[in-house]
Amino acid sequence: xxxxxxxxxxxxxxxxxxxxxxxxxxxxxxxxxxxxxxxxxxxxxxxxxxxxxxxxxxxxxxxxxxxxxxxxxxxxxxxxxxxxxxxxxxxxxxxxxxxxxxxxxxxxxxxxxxxxxxxxxxxxxxxxxxxxxxxxxxxxxxxxxxxxxxxxxxxxxxxxxxxxxxxxxxxxxxxxxxxxxxxxxxxxxxxxxxxxxxxxxxxxxxxxxxxxxxxxxxxxxxxxxxxxxxxxxxxxxxxxxxxxxxxxxxxxxxxxxxxxxx
Amino acid sequence: xxxxxxxxxxxxxxxxxxxxxxxxxxxxxxxxxxxxxxxxxxxxxxxxxxxxxxxxxxxxxxxxxxxxxxxxxxxxxxxxxxxxxxxxxxxxxxxxxxxxxxxxxxxxxxxxxxxxxxxxxxxxxxxxxxxxxxxxxxxxxxxxxxxxxxxxxxxxxxxxxxxxxxxxxxxxxxxxxxxxxxxxxxxxxxxxxxxxxxxxxxxxxxxxxxxxxxxxxxxxxxxxxxxxxxxxxxxxxxxxxxxxxxxxxxxxxxxxxxxxxxxxxxxxxxxxxxxxxxxxxxxxxxxxxxxxxxxxxxxxxxxxxxxxxxxxxxxxxxxx
Numbered sequence: 145x146x147x148x149x150x151x152x153x154x155x156x157x158x159x160x161x162x163x164x165x166x167x168x169x170x171x172x173x174x175x176x177x178x179x180x181x182x183x184x185x186x187x188x189x190x191x192x193x194x195x196x197x198x199x200x201x202x203x204x205x206x207x208x209x210x211x212x213x214x215x216x217x218x219x220x221x222x223x224x225x226x227x228x229x230x231x232x233x234x235x236x237x238x239x240x241x242x243x244x245x246x247x248x249x250x251x252x253x254x255x256x257x258x259x260x261x262x263x264x265x266x267x268x269x270x271x272x273x274x275x276x277x278x279x280x281x282x283x284x285x286x287x288x289x290x291x292x293x294x295x296x297x298x299x300x301x302x303x304x305x306x307x308x309x310x311x312x313x314x315x316x317x318x319x320x321x322x323x324x325x326x327x328x329x330x331x332x333x334x335x336x337x338x339x340x341x342x343x344x345x346x347x348x349x350x351x352x353x354x355x356x357x358x359x360x361x362x363x364x365x366x367x368x369x370x371x372x373x374x375x376x377x378x379x380x381x382x383x384x385x386x387x388x389x390x391x392x393x394x395x396x397x398x399x400x401x402x403x404x405x406x
Numbered sequence: 407x408x409x410x411x412x413x414x415x416x417x418x419x420x421x422x423x424x425x426x427x428x429x430x431x432x433x434x435x436x437x438x439x440x441x442x443x444x445x446x447x448x449x450x451x452x453x454x455x456x457x458x459x460x461x462x463x464x465x466x467x468x469x470x471x472x473x474x475x476x477x478x479x480x481x482x483x484x485x486x487x488x489x490x491x492x493x494x495x496x497x498x499x500x501x502x503x504x505x506x507x508x509x510x511x512x513x514x515x516x517x518x519x520x521x522x523x524x525x526x527x528x529x530x531x532x533x534x535x536x537x538x539x540x541x542x543x544x545x546x547x548x549x550x551x552x553x554x555x556x557x558x559x560x561x562x563x564x565x566x567x568x569x570x571x572x573x574x575x576x577x578x579x580x581x582x583x584x585x586x587x588x589x590x591x592x593x594x595x596x597x598x599x600x601x602x603x604x605x606x607x608x609x610x611x612x613x614x615x616x617x618x619x620x621x622x623x624x625x626x627x628x629x630x631x632x633x634x635x636x637x638x639x640x641x642x643x644x645x646x647x648x649x650x651x652x653x654x655x656x657x658x659x660x661x662x663x664x665x666x667x668x669x670x671x672x673x674x675x676x677x678x679x680x681x682x683x684x685x686x687x688x689x690x691x692x693x694x695x696x697x698x699x700x701x702x703x704x705x706x707x708x709x710x711x712x713x714x715x716x717x718x719x720x721x722x723x724x725x726x
Binding site: 240244245249250268320 | 586589590592593594595596597598600601603604605607608609610611612613614615
Protein backbone atom coordinates (compact mmCIF):
# COMPACT_ATOMS: atom_id res chain seq x y z
CA UNK A 145 0.00 0.00 0.00
CA UNK A 146 1.33 3.41 -0.88
CA UNK A 147 2.24 5.80 1.89
CA UNK A 148 0.03 8.53 0.43
CA UNK A 149 -3.00 6.24 0.46
CA UNK A 150 -2.92 6.08 4.27
CA UNK A 151 -2.50 9.86 4.66
CA UNK A 152 -5.65 11.43 6.04
CA UNK A 153 -7.50 14.05 4.06
CA UNK A 154 -6.99 17.51 5.50
CA UNK A 155 -8.18 20.98 4.51
CA UNK A 156 -5.77 23.67 3.41
CA UNK A 157 -5.93 26.86 5.49
CA UNK A 158 -4.46 30.09 4.14
CA UNK A 159 -4.27 32.78 6.81
CA UNK A 160 -3.44 36.44 6.32
CA UNK A 161 -0.95 35.69 3.53
CA UNK A 162 1.09 38.63 2.21
CA UNK A 163 3.93 38.55 -0.30
CA UNK A 164 6.10 41.36 -1.65
CA UNK A 165 9.00 41.51 -4.09
CA UNK A 166 11.04 44.51 -3.05
CA UNK A 167 8.52 47.32 -2.73
CA UNK A 168 6.00 45.61 -4.96
CA UNK A 169 3.15 44.12 -2.90
CA UNK A 170 1.99 41.06 -4.85
CA UNK A 171 -0.39 39.45 -2.33
CA UNK A 172 -2.15 41.20 0.54
CA UNK A 173 -3.79 39.48 3.48
CA UNK A 174 -5.22 36.54 1.58
CA UNK A 175 -7.35 34.30 3.82
CA UNK A 176 -9.22 31.29 2.49
CA UNK A 177 -9.89 27.61 3.21
CA UNK A 178 -9.81 24.81 0.69
CA UNK A 179 -11.76 21.68 1.64
CA UNK A 180 -11.11 18.10 0.54
CA UNK A 181 -13.85 16.60 -1.63
CA UNK A 182 -14.23 19.85 -3.58
CA UNK A 183 -12.65 21.34 -6.64
CA UNK A 184 -11.61 24.90 -5.85
CA UNK A 185 -10.99 27.43 -8.59
CA UNK A 186 -8.73 30.44 -8.40
CA UNK A 187 -9.36 33.14 -10.96
CA UNK A 188 -8.47 36.76 -11.58
CA UNK A 189 -7.35 39.08 -14.36
CA UNK A 190 -3.72 39.23 -15.45
CA UNK A 191 -1.50 40.55 -12.65
CA UNK A 192 -4.04 39.59 -9.97
CA UNK A 193 -1.45 37.45 -8.15
CA UNK A 194 -2.79 34.00 -9.09
CA UNK A 195 0.57 32.56 -10.05
CA UNK A 196 2.28 34.11 -7.01
CA UNK A 197 -0.39 32.63 -4.74
CA UNK A 198 -0.04 29.28 -6.50
CA UNK A 199 3.73 29.40 -6.04
CA UNK A 200 3.21 30.06 -2.31
CA UNK A 201 1.06 26.92 -2.15
CA UNK A 202 3.69 24.82 -3.97
CA UNK A 203 6.53 26.18 -1.84
CA UNK A 204 8.37 27.98 -4.64
CA UNK A 205 7.75 31.33 -2.89
CA UNK A 206 7.78 32.01 0.86
CA UNK A 207 5.30 34.64 2.03
CA UNK A 208 6.69 37.30 4.41
CA UNK A 209 3.49 37.44 6.46
CA UNK A 210 0.80 34.86 7.24
CA UNK A 211 0.77 31.13 6.98
CA UNK A 212 -0.45 28.14 5.02
CA UNK A 213 -1.48 25.02 6.94
CA UNK A 214 -2.41 21.54 5.83
CA UNK A 215 -4.67 20.44 8.68
CA UNK A 216 -2.57 21.28 11.74
CA UNK A 217 0.76 21.38 9.95
CA UNK A 218 2.34 24.72 9.08
CA UNK A 219 3.99 24.67 5.64
CA UNK A 220 5.88 27.99 5.80
CA UNK A 221 9.44 26.69 5.65
CA UNK A 222 8.82 23.45 3.76
CA UNK A 223 10.37 23.47 0.24
CA UNK A 224 8.68 21.88 -2.82
CA UNK A 225 10.47 18.55 -2.27
CA UNK A 226 9.26 18.47 1.35
CA UNK A 227 5.68 19.31 0.33
CA UNK A 228 5.78 16.40 -2.12
CA UNK A 229 6.45 14.10 0.83
CA UNK A 230 3.38 15.54 2.59
CA UNK A 231 1.19 14.57 -0.36
CA UNK A 232 1.33 17.72 -2.50
CA UNK A 233 1.28 17.19 -6.24
CA UNK A 234 0.98 19.58 -9.15
CA UNK A 235 0.80 20.09 -12.88
CA UNK A 236 2.50 22.90 -14.79
CA UNK A 237 1.35 25.73 -17.02
CA UNK A 238 3.95 24.72 -19.61
CA UNK A 239 3.90 20.95 -20.07
CA UNK A 240 6.81 19.50 -18.10
CA UNK A 241 7.01 15.92 -19.33
CA UNK A 242 10.35 14.37 -20.22
CA UNK A 243 10.49 13.72 -24.00
CA UNK A 244 12.96 10.86 -23.56
CA UNK A 245 10.55 8.88 -21.38
CA UNK A 246 7.36 7.24 -22.60
CA UNK A 247 4.06 8.61 -21.28
CA UNK A 248 3.67 5.81 -18.73
CA UNK A 249 7.27 6.28 -17.54
CA UNK A 250 6.57 9.98 -17.03
CA UNK A 251 3.53 9.06 -14.96
CA UNK A 252 5.60 6.54 -12.95
CA UNK A 253 7.72 9.45 -11.70
CA UNK A 254 4.66 10.54 -9.74
CA UNK A 255 5.20 7.40 -7.66
CA UNK A 256 8.90 8.00 -7.05
CA UNK A 257 8.57 9.31 -3.50
CA UNK A 258 6.64 6.17 -2.51
CA UNK A 259 9.19 3.81 -4.08
CA UNK A 260 11.86 2.01 -2.13
CA UNK A 261 14.03 0.39 -4.83
CA UNK A 262 17.66 1.33 -4.17
CA UNK A 263 20.77 1.65 -6.32
CA UNK A 264 21.44 -2.10 -6.39
CA UNK A 265 17.91 -2.67 -7.71
CA UNK A 266 18.59 -0.01 -10.32
CA UNK A 267 21.56 -1.86 -11.78
CA UNK A 268 20.85 -5.52 -11.01
CA UNK A 269 17.74 -7.57 -11.79
CA UNK A 270 16.67 -8.22 -8.19
CA UNK A 271 13.08 -9.34 -7.56
CA UNK A 272 12.25 -6.38 -5.31
CA UNK A 273 13.11 -3.76 -7.91
CA UNK A 274 11.31 -5.70 -10.64
CA UNK A 275 8.12 -6.17 -8.64
CA UNK A 276 8.10 -2.52 -7.61
CA UNK A 277 8.52 -1.47 -11.23
CA UNK A 278 5.64 -3.72 -12.30
CA UNK A 279 3.44 -2.34 -9.49
CA UNK A 280 4.33 1.28 -10.35
CA UNK A 281 3.56 0.66 -14.02
CA UNK A 282 0.16 -0.77 -13.08
CA UNK A 283 -0.61 2.24 -10.87
CA UNK A 284 0.52 4.60 -13.64
CA UNK A 285 -1.64 2.78 -16.17
CA UNK A 286 -4.58 3.02 -13.74
CA UNK A 287 -4.08 6.81 -13.53
CA UNK A 288 -3.94 7.05 -17.34
CA UNK A 289 -7.07 4.88 -17.60
CA UNK A 290 -8.87 7.14 -15.11
CA UNK A 291 -8.20 10.09 -17.42
CA UNK A 292 -9.07 8.06 -20.52
CA UNK A 293 -5.66 8.03 -22.23
CA UNK A 294 -4.31 4.56 -21.42
CA UNK A 295 -3.99 3.90 -25.16
CA UNK A 296 -0.99 6.25 -25.44
CA UNK A 297 0.87 4.79 -22.44
CA UNK A 298 3.87 3.62 -24.44
CA UNK A 299 4.02 6.56 -26.84
CA UNK A 300 6.60 9.31 -26.65
CA UNK A 301 5.23 12.69 -25.43
CA UNK A 302 6.75 14.24 -28.57
CA UNK A 303 4.15 12.45 -30.70
CA UNK A 304 1.06 13.58 -28.77
CA UNK A 305 -1.24 16.63 -29.07
CA UNK A 306 -1.34 19.22 -26.24
CA UNK A 307 -4.63 17.90 -24.82
CA UNK A 308 -3.17 14.44 -24.26
CA UNK A 309 0.00 15.92 -22.75
CA UNK A 310 -2.09 17.88 -20.23
CA UNK A 311 -3.97 14.76 -19.24
CA UNK A 312 -0.71 12.81 -18.99
CA UNK A 313 0.64 15.49 -16.66
CA UNK A 314 -2.47 15.31 -14.50
CA UNK A 315 -2.17 11.51 -14.50
CA UNK A 316 1.39 11.92 -13.18
CA UNK A 317 0.09 14.27 -10.50
CA UNK A 318 -2.62 11.86 -9.29
CA UNK A 319 -0.69 8.59 -9.68
CA UNK A 320 0.73 8.81 -6.18
CA UNK A 321 -2.70 9.36 -4.55
CA UNK A 322 -1.88 12.89 -3.34
CA UNK A 323 -3.71 14.81 -0.61
CA UNK A 324 -3.39 18.15 -2.37
CA UNK A 325 -3.54 18.50 -6.16
CA UNK A 326 -2.58 21.88 -7.63
CA UNK A 327 -3.32 22.44 -11.33
CA UNK A 328 -1.70 25.46 -12.97
CA UNK A 329 -3.74 26.64 -15.98
CA UNK A 330 -4.49 23.12 -17.25
CA UNK A 331 -6.47 24.44 -20.25
CA UNK A 332 -3.69 26.74 -21.52
CA UNK A 333 -3.07 26.09 -25.21
CA UNK A 334 -5.93 23.62 -25.63
CA UNK A 335 -8.63 23.82 -28.29
CA UNK A 336 -12.34 23.62 -27.41
CA UNK A 337 -12.56 19.85 -27.91
CA UNK A 338 -9.50 19.23 -25.76
CA UNK A 339 -10.84 21.61 -23.09
CA UNK A 340 -14.11 19.66 -23.01
CA UNK A 341 -12.19 16.39 -22.51
CA UNK A 342 -10.13 18.07 -19.79
CA UNK A 343 -13.27 19.30 -18.07
CA UNK A 344 -14.73 15.77 -18.02
CA UNK A 345 -11.43 14.41 -16.70
CA UNK A 346 -11.19 17.04 -13.93
CA UNK A 347 -14.67 16.29 -12.69
CA UNK A 348 -13.66 12.65 -12.25
CA UNK A 349 -10.91 13.76 -9.85
CA UNK A 350 -13.33 14.91 -7.15
CA UNK A 351 -12.69 12.71 -4.10
CA UNK A 352 -13.30 13.08 -0.35
CA UNK A 353 -9.59 12.39 0.20
CA UNK A 354 -8.32 15.11 -2.11
CA UNK A 355 -7.95 18.89 -2.04
CA UNK A 356 -7.96 20.18 -5.65
CA UNK A 357 -7.02 23.75 -6.56
CA UNK A 358 -7.28 24.88 -10.19
CA UNK A 359 -5.80 28.16 -11.41
CA UNK A 360 -7.31 28.93 -14.79
CA UNK A 361 -8.15 31.66 -17.28
CA UNK A 362 -10.88 29.68 -19.03
CA UNK A 363 -14.03 30.87 -17.25
CA UNK A 364 -16.31 28.25 -18.79
CA UNK A 365 -14.07 25.46 -17.52
CA UNK A 366 -13.82 26.96 -14.03
CA UNK A 367 -17.60 27.52 -13.80
CA UNK A 368 -18.25 23.96 -14.97
CA UNK A 369 -15.88 21.98 -12.77
CA UNK A 370 -15.45 24.00 -9.56
CA UNK A 371 -17.52 23.81 -6.36
CA UNK A 372 -15.98 26.94 -4.85
CA UNK A 373 -14.26 29.81 -6.64
CA UNK A 374 -11.96 32.47 -5.18
CA UNK A 375 -11.38 35.64 -7.18
CA UNK A 376 -8.15 37.61 -6.82
CA UNK A 377 -7.67 41.17 -7.97
CA UNK A 378 -4.44 43.23 -7.63
CA UNK A 379 -3.20 40.92 -4.90
CA UNK A 380 -6.35 40.93 -2.77
CA UNK A 381 -9.13 38.40 -2.38
CA UNK A 382 -12.10 40.03 -4.07
CA UNK A 383 -14.76 37.38 -3.66
CA UNK A 384 -15.36 33.75 -2.73
CA UNK A 385 -18.38 31.57 -3.41
CA UNK A 386 -20.10 29.05 -5.62
CA UNK A 387 -19.96 29.50 -9.40
CA UNK A 388 -23.49 30.98 -9.30
CA UNK A 389 -22.54 33.46 -6.58
CA UNK A 390 -19.37 34.49 -8.41
CA UNK A 391 -21.23 34.88 -11.68
CA UNK A 392 -23.73 37.24 -10.06
CA UNK A 393 -21.23 39.22 -7.97
CA UNK A 394 -21.17 42.74 -9.46
CA UNK A 395 -17.58 43.43 -8.32
CA UNK A 396 -16.34 40.28 -10.03
CA UNK A 397 -18.30 41.08 -13.16
CA UNK A 398 -16.77 44.53 -13.21
CA UNK A 399 -13.08 43.60 -12.73
CA UNK A 400 -12.96 40.25 -14.36
CA UNK A 401 -15.92 38.95 -16.28
CA UNK A 402 -16.56 42.42 -17.64
CA UNK A 403 -13.01 42.49 -18.98
CA UNK A 404 -13.62 39.11 -20.56
CA UNK A 405 -16.73 40.34 -22.34
CA UNK A 406 -14.90 43.38 -23.56
CA UNK B 407 -4.44 -4.26 -39.89
CA UNK B 408 -2.35 -1.12 -39.83
CA UNK B 409 -2.29 -1.21 -36.03
CA UNK B 410 -1.09 -4.81 -36.06
CA UNK B 411 1.65 -3.81 -38.48
CA UNK B 412 2.64 -0.93 -36.21
CA UNK B 413 2.67 -3.18 -33.16
CA UNK B 414 4.84 -5.77 -34.87
CA UNK B 415 7.30 -3.13 -36.07
CA UNK B 416 9.05 -2.50 -32.73
CA UNK B 417 9.14 -6.25 -32.04
CA UNK B 418 10.70 -6.87 -35.45
CA UNK B 419 13.18 -4.08 -34.88
CA UNK B 420 14.08 -5.43 -31.46
CA UNK B 421 14.60 -8.87 -32.97
CA UNK B 422 16.82 -7.45 -35.73
CA UNK B 423 18.81 -5.41 -33.21
CA UNK B 424 19.17 -8.42 -30.92
CA UNK B 425 20.43 -10.53 -33.82
CA UNK B 426 22.86 -7.80 -34.94
CA UNK B 427 24.17 -7.47 -31.36
CA UNK B 428 24.65 -11.25 -31.06
CA UNK B 429 26.49 -11.44 -34.40
CA UNK B 430 28.64 -8.40 -33.51
CA UNK B 431 29.53 -9.89 -30.15
CA UNK B 432 30.38 -13.26 -31.72
CA UNK B 433 32.72 -11.51 -34.19
CA UNK B 434 34.46 -9.71 -31.31
CA UNK B 435 34.73 -12.95 -29.32
CA UNK B 436 36.46 -14.88 -32.13
CA UNK B 437 38.46 -11.95 -33.50
CA UNK B 438 41.69 -12.71 -31.59
CA UNK B 439 41.85 -16.10 -33.36
CA UNK B 440 42.03 -14.39 -36.74
CA UNK B 441 43.74 -11.12 -35.81
CA UNK B 442 47.38 -10.73 -34.86
CA UNK B 443 48.83 -9.64 -31.54
CA UNK B 444 48.96 -5.97 -32.56
CA UNK B 445 45.24 -5.85 -33.30
CA UNK B 446 44.36 -7.82 -30.19
CA UNK B 447 46.33 -5.33 -28.08
CA UNK B 448 44.88 -2.28 -29.82
CA UNK B 449 41.30 -3.53 -29.63
CA UNK B 450 41.74 -4.25 -25.92
CA UNK B 451 42.64 -0.58 -25.44
CA UNK B 452 39.73 0.36 -27.70
CA UNK B 453 37.23 -1.48 -25.46
CA UNK B 454 38.62 0.18 -22.32
CA UNK B 455 38.42 3.56 -24.08
CA UNK B 456 34.83 2.74 -25.10
CA UNK B 457 33.94 2.38 -21.40
CA UNK B 458 35.60 5.74 -20.66
CA UNK B 459 33.59 7.28 -23.51
CA UNK B 460 30.39 5.80 -22.03
CA UNK B 461 31.21 7.52 -18.73
CA UNK B 462 31.28 10.91 -20.50
CA UNK B 463 28.14 10.09 -22.51
CA UNK B 464 26.36 9.02 -19.30
CA UNK B 465 26.96 12.47 -17.82
CA UNK B 466 25.68 14.13 -21.01
CA UNK B 467 22.56 11.99 -21.31
CA UNK B 468 21.50 11.73 -17.68
CA UNK B 469 22.98 14.94 -16.30
CA UNK B 470 22.86 17.19 -19.36
CA UNK B 471 26.40 18.30 -18.56
CA UNK B 472 29.70 18.21 -20.42
CA UNK B 473 32.96 17.24 -18.76
CA UNK B 474 36.44 18.17 -19.98
CA UNK B 475 38.03 16.46 -17.01
CA UNK B 476 37.00 12.83 -17.07
CA UNK B 477 40.60 11.78 -17.57
CA UNK B 478 40.98 12.40 -13.83
CA UNK B 479 38.43 9.74 -12.93
CA UNK B 480 39.97 7.35 -15.47
CA UNK B 481 43.34 8.01 -13.83
CA UNK B 482 41.83 7.34 -10.38
CA UNK B 483 40.82 3.86 -11.53
CA UNK B 484 44.13 3.18 -13.25
CA UNK B 485 46.26 4.29 -10.29
CA UNK B 486 44.05 2.41 -7.82
CA UNK B 487 44.75 -0.83 -9.68
CA UNK B 488 48.48 -0.09 -9.96
CA UNK B 489 48.83 0.94 -6.30
CA UNK B 490 46.84 -2.01 -4.98
CA UNK B 491 49.10 -4.31 -6.99
CA UNK B 492 52.25 -2.53 -5.80
CA UNK B 493 51.37 -2.38 -2.09
CA UNK B 494 48.92 -5.24 -1.52
CA UNK B 495 49.68 -7.60 -4.40
CA UNK B 496 46.06 -7.58 -5.62
CA UNK B 497 45.28 -8.38 -9.26
CA UNK B 498 42.91 -6.30 -11.37
CA UNK B 499 39.87 -8.48 -10.71
CA UNK B 500 40.22 -7.87 -6.97
CA UNK B 501 41.03 -4.17 -7.31
CA UNK B 502 38.40 -3.33 -9.96
CA UNK B 503 35.50 -2.88 -7.47
CA UNK B 504 37.79 -0.76 -5.27
CA UNK B 505 38.69 1.34 -8.33
CA UNK B 506 35.00 1.88 -9.12
CA UNK B 507 34.37 2.91 -5.52
CA UNK B 508 37.34 5.32 -5.51
CA UNK B 509 36.05 6.82 -8.77
CA UNK B 510 32.55 7.24 -7.32
CA UNK B 511 33.93 8.87 -4.16
CA UNK B 512 36.09 11.22 -6.19
CA UNK B 513 33.02 12.04 -8.30
CA UNK B 514 31.06 12.95 -5.15
CA UNK B 515 33.99 14.96 -3.74
CA UNK B 516 34.11 16.95 -6.98
CA UNK B 517 30.33 17.19 -7.47
CA UNK B 518 29.47 18.48 -4.00
CA UNK B 519 31.21 21.86 -4.16
CA UNK B 520 30.29 22.24 -7.85
CA UNK B 521 26.66 21.11 -7.47
CA UNK B 522 25.28 24.56 -8.31
CA UNK B 523 27.44 24.99 -11.43
CA UNK B 524 25.98 24.30 -14.83
CA UNK B 525 26.91 24.26 -18.51
CA UNK B 526 30.17 25.92 -19.46
CA UNK B 527 31.00 26.75 -15.81
CA UNK B 528 30.90 23.10 -14.78
CA UNK B 529 32.87 22.13 -17.90
CA UNK B 530 35.60 24.62 -16.98
CA UNK B 531 35.62 23.35 -13.39
CA UNK B 532 36.18 19.79 -14.67
CA UNK B 533 38.95 21.13 -16.91
CA UNK B 534 40.69 22.57 -13.85
CA UNK B 535 40.77 19.05 -12.43
CA UNK B 536 42.35 17.69 -15.59
CA UNK B 537 44.99 20.45 -15.62
CA UNK B 538 45.95 19.82 -12.00
CA UNK B 539 46.18 16.04 -12.16
CA UNK B 540 49.60 15.49 -13.83
CA UNK B 541 51.19 17.99 -11.44
CA UNK B 542 49.64 16.24 -8.45
CA UNK B 543 50.90 12.86 -9.65
CA UNK B 544 54.40 14.26 -10.06
CA UNK B 545 54.28 15.96 -6.66
CA UNK B 546 53.51 12.66 -4.93
CA UNK B 547 56.04 10.78 -7.05
CA UNK B 548 57.16 8.50 -4.19
CA UNK B 549 53.68 6.94 -4.30
CA UNK B 550 52.66 7.52 -7.92
CA UNK B 551 56.01 6.57 -9.47
CA UNK B 552 56.54 10.08 -10.88
CA UNK B 553 57.21 10.45 -14.63
CA UNK B 554 57.90 6.77 -15.05
CA UNK B 555 54.60 5.76 -13.47
CA UNK B 556 53.72 2.30 -12.24
CA UNK B 557 53.42 -1.13 -13.84
CA UNK B 558 50.45 -3.48 -13.81
CA UNK B 559 51.92 -6.92 -14.28
CA UNK B 560 49.79 -9.42 -12.34
CA UNK B 561 47.61 -11.83 -14.32
CA UNK B 562 43.86 -11.51 -13.97
CA UNK B 563 43.27 -15.05 -15.19
CA UNK B 564 46.36 -17.18 -14.48
CA UNK B 565 47.06 -19.73 -17.20
CA UNK B 566 45.48 -17.66 -19.99
CA UNK B 567 47.95 -15.97 -22.38
CA UNK B 568 48.48 -12.33 -21.38
CA UNK B 569 47.51 -11.04 -24.83
CA UNK B 570 44.15 -12.81 -24.56
CA UNK B 571 43.58 -11.39 -21.06
CA UNK B 572 44.32 -7.89 -22.34
CA UNK B 573 41.66 -8.34 -25.02
CA UNK B 574 38.91 -10.28 -23.28
CA UNK B 575 38.91 -8.54 -19.90
CA UNK B 576 38.11 -5.05 -21.32
CA UNK B 577 35.62 -6.63 -23.75
CA UNK B 578 33.90 -8.42 -20.87
CA UNK B 579 33.98 -5.18 -18.85
CA UNK B 580 32.39 -3.25 -21.72
CA UNK B 581 29.60 -5.83 -22.15
CA UNK B 582 28.88 -5.78 -18.39
CA UNK B 583 28.83 -1.95 -18.24
CA UNK B 584 26.47 -1.76 -21.24
CA UNK B 585 24.14 -4.40 -19.75
CA UNK B 586 24.13 -2.69 -16.34
CA UNK B 587 23.30 0.65 -17.95
CA UNK B 588 20.56 -0.92 -20.05
CA UNK B 589 18.98 -2.24 -16.86
CA UNK B 590 19.55 1.11 -15.14
CA UNK B 591 17.58 2.94 -17.85
CA UNK B 592 14.35 1.29 -16.63
CA UNK B 593 14.96 2.16 -12.97
CA UNK B 594 13.16 4.89 -11.04
CA UNK B 595 16.50 6.62 -10.47
CA UNK B 596 17.16 6.88 -14.23
CA UNK B 597 13.67 8.26 -14.87
CA UNK B 598 14.13 10.80 -12.08
CA UNK B 599 17.49 11.92 -13.51
CA UNK B 600 16.02 12.30 -16.99
CA UNK B 601 13.09 14.36 -15.73
CA UNK B 602 15.23 16.64 -13.60
CA UNK B 603 17.49 17.23 -16.61
CA UNK B 604 14.60 18.44 -18.77
CA UNK B 605 12.23 19.93 -16.12
CA UNK B 606 13.94 20.62 -12.77
CA UNK B 607 10.86 22.31 -11.26
CA UNK B 608 8.62 19.39 -12.18
CA UNK B 609 11.08 16.90 -10.71
CA UNK B 610 11.37 18.89 -7.47
CA UNK B 611 7.62 18.94 -7.09
CA UNK B 612 7.75 15.13 -7.04
CA UNK B 613 10.38 15.09 -4.31
CA UNK B 614 13.49 14.73 -6.50
CA UNK B 615 16.32 16.99 -5.34
CA UNK B 616 18.70 18.70 -7.76
CA UNK B 617 21.71 18.14 -5.52
CA UNK B 618 20.86 14.42 -5.27
CA UNK B 619 20.67 14.25 -9.05
CA UNK B 620 24.00 15.98 -9.59
CA UNK B 621 25.85 13.93 -6.98
CA UNK B 622 24.38 10.64 -8.21
CA UNK B 623 25.07 11.42 -11.83
CA UNK B 624 28.65 12.48 -11.24
CA UNK B 625 29.37 9.54 -8.89
CA UNK B 626 28.05 6.99 -11.39
CA UNK B 627 29.81 8.61 -14.32
CA UNK B 628 33.09 8.78 -12.39
CA UNK B 629 32.74 5.16 -11.26
CA UNK B 630 32.33 4.04 -14.90
CA UNK B 631 35.35 6.16 -15.86
CA UNK B 632 37.36 4.53 -13.07
CA UNK B 633 36.39 1.05 -14.30
CA UNK B 634 37.65 2.12 -17.73
CA UNK B 635 40.89 3.34 -16.14
CA UNK B 636 41.36 0.06 -14.27
CA UNK B 637 40.97 -1.94 -17.49
CA UNK B 638 43.11 0.52 -19.43
CA UNK B 639 45.95 0.11 -16.95
CA UNK B 640 45.65 -3.67 -17.21
CA UNK B 641 45.57 -3.67 -21.01
CA UNK B 642 48.48 -1.28 -21.40
CA UNK B 643 50.41 -2.74 -18.40
CA UNK B 644 51.43 0.69 -17.25
CA UNK B 645 50.11 3.95 -15.81
CA UNK B 646 51.91 7.28 -15.96
CA UNK B 647 51.01 10.99 -15.79
CA UNK B 648 51.54 11.23 -19.57
CA UNK B 649 48.50 9.01 -20.11
CA UNK B 650 46.20 11.39 -18.24
CA UNK B 651 46.79 14.91 -19.49
CA UNK B 652 44.15 17.49 -20.39
CA UNK B 653 44.23 16.04 -23.92
CA UNK B 654 43.08 12.67 -22.57
CA UNK B 655 39.96 14.34 -21.20
CA UNK B 656 39.37 16.32 -24.38
CA UNK B 657 39.70 13.20 -26.54
CA UNK B 658 37.24 11.38 -24.29
CA UNK B 659 34.73 14.14 -24.99
CA UNK B 660 35.55 13.92 -28.70
CA UNK B 661 35.01 10.13 -28.59
CA UNK B 662 31.69 10.68 -26.84
CA UNK B 663 30.57 13.11 -29.57
CA UNK B 664 31.69 10.69 -32.30
CA UNK B 665 29.71 7.91 -30.60
CA UNK B 666 26.68 10.25 -30.56
CA UNK B 667 26.63 9.99 -26.76
CA UNK B 668 25.62 6.38 -27.21
CA UNK B 669 25.44 4.09 -24.20
CA UNK B 670 25.23 1.04 -26.47
CA UNK B 671 27.92 -1.47 -27.38
CA UNK B 672 28.08 -0.48 -31.06
CA UNK B 673 28.11 3.28 -30.50
CA UNK B 674 30.73 3.21 -27.77
CA UNK B 675 32.99 0.87 -29.78
CA UNK B 676 32.78 3.29 -32.73
CA UNK B 677 33.88 6.07 -30.36
CA UNK B 678 36.57 3.83 -28.88
CA UNK B 679 37.85 2.94 -32.35
CA UNK B 680 38.00 6.62 -33.32
CA UNK B 681 39.88 7.43 -30.14
CA UNK B 682 42.33 4.54 -30.40
CA UNK B 683 42.73 3.96 -34.12
CA UNK B 684 42.71 7.36 -35.79
CA UNK B 685 45.94 8.55 -34.11
CA UNK B 686 47.59 5.21 -34.97
CA UNK B 687 46.44 5.30 -38.59
CA UNK B 688 47.79 8.83 -38.92
CA UNK B 689 51.04 8.11 -37.12
CA UNK B 690 53.01 8.37 -40.37
CA UNK B 691 51.63 11.79 -41.24
CA UNK B 692 54.06 13.72 -39.01
CA UNK B 693 53.13 17.38 -38.58
CA UNK B 694 49.88 16.81 -40.43
CA UNK B 695 48.45 14.60 -37.63
CA UNK B 696 46.51 17.33 -35.76
CA UNK B 697 45.12 18.73 -39.02
CA UNK B 698 44.10 15.31 -40.31
CA UNK B 699 42.64 14.43 -36.92
CA UNK B 700 40.59 17.61 -36.93
CA UNK B 701 39.50 16.87 -40.52
CA UNK B 702 38.42 13.36 -39.55
CA UNK B 703 36.49 14.72 -36.59
CA UNK B 704 34.72 17.33 -38.72
CA UNK B 705 33.90 14.70 -41.33
CA UNK B 706 32.29 12.44 -38.71
CA UNK B 707 30.32 15.19 -36.94
CA UNK B 708 29.12 16.92 -40.13
CA UNK B 709 28.49 13.56 -41.82
CA UNK B 710 26.30 12.35 -38.97
CA UNK B 711 24.39 15.63 -38.85
CA UNK B 712 23.74 15.36 -42.58
CA UNK B 713 21.99 12.01 -42.14
CA UNK B 714 18.18 11.92 -42.16
CA UNK B 715 16.67 12.42 -38.69
CA UNK B 716 15.26 8.87 -38.50
CA UNK B 717 18.61 7.26 -39.33
CA UNK B 718 20.36 9.53 -36.84
CA UNK B 719 17.89 8.65 -34.13
CA UNK B 720 18.49 4.96 -34.75
CA UNK B 721 22.27 5.50 -34.59
CA UNK B 722 21.80 7.34 -31.30
CA UNK B 723 19.88 4.36 -29.99
CA UNK B 724 16.56 6.24 -29.88
CA UNK B 725 15.66 7.28 -26.39
CA UNK B 726 18.47 6.83 -23.86
